Amino acid sequence: MYGMLGRMKAVPGKRDDLLALLLDSSGSMPGCLSYIVAKDAKDADAIWITEAWDSKDHHDASLKLPQVQAAIAKARPLIAGFDSSAETEPVGGIGLASAPKG
């Protein structure tokens, strides 16, 4: 498995708009086992995204999906920056969806 997690800062006041875009774009992504979008509890502009994929190839391919490309274009003006990111290798747990074929 392949994973990533990271914190994104929205332009002040735009976190909810950015969250909506992130959720809209993540509907159907081949090989995606988990993609959870969360508000940071302490920073009103910060969003955490945690991801698990069956492979890095499927993660990389997701960035070329039409709905993801469209979301990236819409999201760009709402993003102030990124911090605290890490690559991971998920090993198991609760809530790893079955990967759709793709």
Next chain:
Amino acid sequence: MYGMLGRMKAVPGKRDDLLALLLDSSGSMPGCLSYIVAKDAKDADAIWITEAWDSKDHHDASLKLPQVQAAIAKARPLIAGFDSSAETEPVGGIGLASAPKG
């Protein structure tokens, strides 16, 4: 929803043992929507845990479950420390399990 994520450092050479304990203890936790355990891709001793719960109450109660208490006792000597933790409020995404009744 309530979430947490954080990085734990294992005592050198003990990451796999610690991962096994974390996975064994997370089998049935009421209100747990996601609990994913991952190796840090760049640090051979580091583990990421990302969690989503239907409520903070269920998260807090999980720490008192017998299997979790037992795992904490066994894990303690394998843990060198914690860093990079955050509380979150998950808003949605892929891989949020249905919460078992509890």
